[in-house]
Structures are given as C-alpha cells and as structure tokens.
Amino acid sequence: MREVFQQELREVQDRLVEMAEFVENAIENATRAFNESDVSLAELVIADDRKIDSAALALDELAINILARQQPVARDLRIVVSALRISASLERMGDLSEHIAQLARYRFPEKVVPSSLRETFHELGVLDVAIAKKLTELLRTEDLKLAEEIRNDDDRIDELHVGVFDAVLGETWKGAAVDTVDSTLASRYHERFADHAVTIAKNIQYLATGEFSATA
DSSP: OHHHHHHHHHHHHHHHHHHHHHHHHHHHHHHHHHHHHHHHHHHHHHHHHHHHHHHHHHHHOOOOOHHHHOOOOHHHHHHHHHHHHHHHHHHHHHHEEEEEEEHHHHHTTTTSSOOOHHHHHHHHHHHHHHHHHHHHHHHHOOOOHHHHHHHHHHHHHHHHHHHHHHHHHHOOOOEEEEEHHHHHHHHHHHHHHHHHHHHHHHHHHHHSOOOOOOOO
16 A cells, blocks of 8 residues: 555656646747747647646646555655645646737737847746746756746746836836736746746755745
8 A cells, every 4th residue: 555655646747747847838829929929839828728727737636645645644645735735726827828928819919028028028938937937947956956946937927027116107108098907917937937837946946955045
C-alpha cells in the first residue's frame, strides 16, 4: 500500500508539471498573438484553455481522493495540500492567458495597444513567458533559486504595470477610450499572471521547507 501511495504522490507532481507546461505554452502563444495581432494563434489559446481546466479538475479529484483514502501526514500532506493550491493558481494563469488572447482576437486586425506602449507590452510578454518557463522547472526540480528569480521578475512586471497606468492617466495620453480600457486590462492580466506564479513559488517553498512565506 505504501508503494501505491508514493506512486500516487508522484502522479500528483507529474500532473502539476504537465499543467505548468500547458500554461507555459498558453502564455507564449497569447503574448505572441497580442503583440503580432495573430488571430489564429489567439483562437488556439482560447480553444486550448479547456485542456488546462480539465487537467486542473482531474488533479484536484486525485488529490482529494488521496486525502480521503490515505490520510497523509508531514511532507506527504504538504504535497497534497500544495497541489490543490498550485492547481488553482495554474488554472487561473491559463484563464489570464486566454484573456490576453481574447483582446488580440477582439481588436484584429488592429494592434491592441497604441504604438507608445508596444515596447512595454513586449517586455511584459517576455517576462511572463520567462516566469512560466521557470515555474515549470521549479515544479519539476523544487530548486528554490528559481523561486527567487520568479519574484525578481515579478518586481519588474510590477514596475511596468505601474508605468502603463501612469501613461494612460498622464496629460500627454492621446489614446481613445478603447485604447485606455484595453491597455489597462492587458497590463492587469500580465501583472496578475506573474502574481499567481509568485503564489506558486511560495507554495513550493512551503513544500520544500515546511515554512510558508507571507512576503513576495
């Protein structure tokens, strides 16, 4: 029975890595669609979000089943509890990738944001993709150095997010109302994507050390 239990725990971790890979692919395609006005890629992201939702549901059912049948303790319990938290964050990251792709589809064939903000959104996209890749590797290896790198990347995203708000509220802003709304929403989606990654990094730290950090 113990061997079966350990196999189930490994399956939980494998499924988290698989979900992270789905999210990594989603944000990479979504940010490309957003920056390049690629409607086909945007529609692919939107259609594929159901894969992330289904994976999250299946993982949650497995974790709850393990809790009910095995009553794990110590690190084993941390694995299962962390998996439920991480699954929820990954599912939300998939939703945020879909939202970014939806903006690209709605505004096609035009660009979503005005030219004055395109460089900022290009950097936001690059950082979100980098975070997603680091997150996948973090879930695979539990290398806490990656958790620190994710937090540092998130700090830069926060700076860019504030910069977008400063731009659209500034006296020199020439964008139309739709530009203001789209830029604000898109910046928020990129920023929240990174926030969820930081939350997952905290859960991995908890899994590895038994201590949960309350700070970003």
